[in-house]
Amino acid sequence: xxxxxxxxxxxxxxxxxxxxxxxxxxxxxxxxxxFLVANRLRNLQPIMRVPRANPHVKDSINALRARLKTAxxxxxxxxxxxxxxxxxxxxxALWPGNLDAHHALAWLRYFVAAEYPIKxxxxxxxxxxxxxKE
Numbered sequence: 001x002x003x004x005x006x007x008x009x010x011x012x013x014x015x016x017x018x019x020x021x022x023x024x025x026x027x028x029x030x031x032x033x034x035f036l037v038a039n040r041l042r043n044l045q046p047i048m049r050v051p052r053a054n055p056h057v058k059d060s061i062n063a064l065r066a067r068l069k070t071a072x073x074x075x076x077x078x079x080x081x082x083x084x085x086x087x088x089x090x091x092x093a094l095w096p097g098n099l100d101a102h103h104a105l106a107w108l109r110y111f112v113a114a115e116y117p118i119k120x121x122x123x124x125x126x127x128x129x130x131x132x133k134e
Contacts, residue, residue, distance in 0.1 A: 011044050017111045018050040049114055059118065060109035061095050067112050077112070 004011050022033040029036075034050050055063075067076045079086055089105035099105065 011041075011046075013047060014041070014044055015047040015049055016041075017107070017114055018048070019106070019110060020051050020054045023050060023052070051110075051114065055110065055113040055117075057095075057099065057109075060113040063116055063118050064109050064112045066118055067116050076116075 016037065018034060018037075022037075025032050034048065038046060038048055069075055079090070081087070083104070086104040086108060089102040093099055093102045093105050
């Protein structure tokens, strides 16, 4: 908040994307991490975009790949060079593999899966099957 105030950024209506794990209630306080965040930022009236469950890793990886560069070669996402941790994660994460240590990549995957999910198109047509009497 201090940095935002110093930069004179208007954060009213800020959209917050998050990991569903933060919805778990703490055994000590009885409230979730996301409740605490929303409560702390309540004067900004944030829009909380936290799913009930995290997307499947494979689905979020595919959504991110499709967003970075589409099948026709167009670029749908540019990463600022100052995002050093994210760039490191994008260069070093191996899939399939364990992505637990790649936190910057995880938040980007969650954001892209929420905002730009891959939608399956149902292009098949119903018809009839002919059987011969041979």
